[in-house]
Amino acid sequence: MGDQMSGPNVYSELRMPLVDGNKRVGDITADICRPLEGRAGPLWWVAFLTAVTVLGVGVAAVGYLFSKGVGVWGLNRTVGWGFDITNFVFWVGIGHAGTLISAVLFLFRQRWRTAVNRSAEAMTIFAVMCAGIFPLIHMGRPWLAFFVFPYPNTRGPLWINFRSALCWDVFAISTYFMISLGFWYIGMIPDLATLRDRTVSKFKKKIFAFFSLGWDGSMRTWSRYETVYLLLAGLATPLVFSVHTIVSFDFATALIPGWHTTIFPPYFVAGAIFSGLAMVLTLMLIARKTMGLENYLTSRHVDSMCKLIIGTGGIVGLAYATEFFIAWYSGNEYERFVFINRALGPYAWAYWTMVSCNVLVPQFLWFKKIRANLMIVWILTIFINIGMWFERFTIIVTSLHRDFLPSSWTYYIPSKIEIATLMGSFGLFFTCFLLFCRFLPVLAMAEVKGVLGYARGRASTENGGSS
Amino acid sequence: MNRTLHAVYTEEQQILEVTRESRERGYEIIDVYTPYPVHGLEAAMGLKPSRIPIACLIFAMLGGGLMFLFQLWTSAYDWPVNIGGKPLNSAPAFIPVTFETSVLLAGLGTILVLFITSRLHPWKKPALQDARLTDDHFLLAIRQTDADLHPELAKELLLAHGAIEVHEVVDGGAA
Numbered sequence: 104m105g106d107q108m109s110g111p112n113v114y115s116e117l118r119m120p121l122v123d124g125n126k127r128v129g130d131i132t133a134d135i136c137r138p139l140e141g142r143a144g145p146l147w148w149v150a151f152l153t154a155v156t157v158l159g160v161g162v163a164a165v166g167y168l169f170s171k172g173v174g175v176w177g178l179n180r181t182v183g184w185g186f187d188i189t190n191f192v193f194w195v196g197i198g199h200a201g202t203l204i205s206a207v208l209f210l211f212r213q214r215w216r217t218a219v220n221r222s223a224e225a226m227t228i229f230a231v232m233c234a235g236i237f238p239l240i241h242m243g244r245p246w247l248a249f250f251v252f253p254y255p256n257t258r259g260p261l262w263i264n265f266r267s268a269l270c271w272d273v274f275a276i277s278t279y280f281m282i283s284l285g286f287w288y289i290g291m292i293p294d295l296a297t298l299r300d301r302t303v304s305k306f307k308k309k310i311f312a313f314f315s316l317g318w319d320g321s322m323r324t325w326s327r328y329e330t331v332y333l334l335l336a337g338l339a340t341p342l343v344f345s346v347h348t349i350v351s352f353d354f355a356t357a358l359i360p361g362w363h364t365t366i367f368p369p370y371f372v373a374g375a376i377f378s379g380l381a382m383v384l385t386l387m388l389i390a391r392k393t394m395g396l397e398n399y400l401t402s403r404h405v406d407s408m409c410k411l412i413i414g415t416g417g418i419v420g421l422a423y424a425t426e427f428f429i430a431w432y433s434g435n436e437y438e439r440f441v442f443i444n445r446a447l448g449p450y451a452w453a454y455w456t457m458v459s460c461n462v463l464v465p466q467f468l469w470f471k472k473i474r475a476n477l478m479i480v481w482i483l484t485i486f487i488n489i490g491m492w493f494e495r496f497t498i499i500v501t502s503l504h505r506d507f508l509p510s511s512w513t514y515y516i517p518s519k520i521e522i523a524t525l526m527g528s529f530g531l532f533f534t535c536f537l538l539f540c541r542f543l544p545v546l547a548m549a550e551v552k553g554v555l556g557y558a559r560g561r562a563s564t565e566n567g568g569s570s
Numbered sequence: 571m572n573r574t575l576h577a578v579y580t581e582e583q584q585i586l587e588v589t590r591e592s593r594e595r596g597y598e599i600i601d602v603y604t605p606y607p608v609h610g611l612e613a614a615m616g617l618k619p620s621r622i623p624i625a626c627l628i629f630a631m632l633g634g635g636l637m638f639l640f641q642l643w644t645s646a647y648d649w650p651v652n653i654g655g656k657p658l659n660s661a662p663a664f665i666p667v668t669f670e671t672s673v674l675l676a677g678l679g680t681i682l683v684l685f686i687t688s689r690l691h692p693w694k695k696p697a698l699q700d701a702r703l704t705d706d707h708f709l710l711a712i713r714q715t716d717a718d719l720h721p722e723l724a725k726e727l728l729l730a731h732g733a734i735e736v737h738e739v740v741d742g743g744a745a
Contacts, residue, residue: 127706128605128606128705128706129705129706131706132605132704132705132706253640253644259649260648260649261649262644262645262648262649263644264645264651264653265641265644265645265663265664265667266645266653266656266660266663266664270667271666271667271670274666274667274670274671275666275670277674278670278671278673278674281674281677281678282673282674282677282678285677285678285681286677289681289684292690293605293606293704296696296704297605297704297705299704300700300701300703300704300705301701301704301705312693313692313693314692316685316690316691316692316694317689317690317691317693317694317695317696317697318690318696318704319603319696319697319698319703319704320603320604320605320703320704321601321602321603321688321697322601322602322603322604322607322608322611322612322615322617323601323615323617323688324688324690325604325607325611326607326612326617326620327620327622327684327687327688328607328684328688329607330619330620330622330623331622331680331681331683331684334622334623334626334676334680335677335680335681338626338630338673338676338677338680339677341669341673342670342673345666345669345670345673349666349670352666548606549605549606549607550606552605552606552706553606553607553608553609556582
């Protein structure tokens, strides 16, 4: 940001270039725009049609739910939150890695983020969209969803309860969505201008011209733009921590043993970033292969992300252990019971799925050989995604299903409609993501151009590098 | 007589040096057009740091302050409801929403200020219609105020730094 000292051209034996293949600035434009300019391949069509079909299943399930009511779900009086809230927390968590990569790593000057930030931000937006659906359909009468906002009404006006964690959630998620969308769009304006200038199709040119807002690369604009980008990163960083903190308050402010704990905010935030990074890798490892981005998203980028996964996975593992210790140390018999019940009760299968996927699986990533084998990394990330879904399921369902009154103990089994809705949310996510890959640049071209000279160590003016 | 000159470069280093030197020679730098933010160019052009952070702070305080007062008013004055025996003015419980609204207003406000100050809006025509500038070329636009005395001097400077083309824009060009 204007300071030359820490510019992108620092040369050190220890630093490896961020872009492989001896690319020049113009190559970046060509390489990243190429997949958008040709026709979609058969692979894309197969993936897209599958995603749309799955989305259709979800839409049908939600339609059925609206016509019949929440009784079509497997919820009962003891387990009042099941798949709906599990999926909500899961998707919000997925979104967090996008903001981590785009905002937190930006503030920490981790330049490797340029290879993944655009797609991770897109992932954030689509994941938050998926997340938002669940509280909405969980309301029972979703057509009255606007009741969650404080607006002058004819009932008094009767205002919403600002002391409720659920009300905080509404503000947190909607703010998160809008700021992420703004951040994503602002970051994309220069690239949209590049597309506007390159595209031959008149129709596309009009669309890109509209959304690129007449961007011309003026340095005066760039200067303000970079200030704004830094400010947005500075705003998004506390925001991302606040959002999952507030999501965890939905549980922590309740009196249910297993939920009522102060460890939840940091535990949830770490878990969110952990799951989100896994999802970024799941998506980007496919995208880099199918879109030919190997020179931009190198194995060194994957390596850095794997290390972040070990770190956040470690925090999650520590949180699991701490919860158990505190349950014992608290001397509270209800608290103790909940945790013993988690590990040994009827939902032990879910608990141990969670532990093996979230605590054991990341340990493989300590080995450099495994981090370098992208196929294995991809498989491990799938396990982490599964594990993190089960974490939310375990927290929600095992805490509820055996409450204070043993006569109301029960078991919760999701109905087919709930499973179809979960599938549908994946359909929505992948439909959006595939459309994004098809029509927008998956890498932030202007940012990659800016780090091209990084660690190339050239004193000459070649390739935009300087010493 | 003033002349406006546009010089196109292909390397980051060239645009940095030529901008610095043009400014030292006293030519007015209208603007530099680059495909990505070139570090050090703001200093070379003599741009002052943006004051947008002040706007951001004002928006944040506005968003947070108004939302806090709104929560206080709705919960304690307009229609007080006793919820679980909590005090009507339960300020700590208002903090999460206050924080979120500050961030929301600060973020959207900052974006709006960027659009206004940089005059970015839909249907706007870019100042220069040159596809190379959003790809891999750099353009320096200067106004030569001493053109009567040294008509060729500026052009020589621009070419000396490796300009691949220099053209004179009669109507003031991109400014």
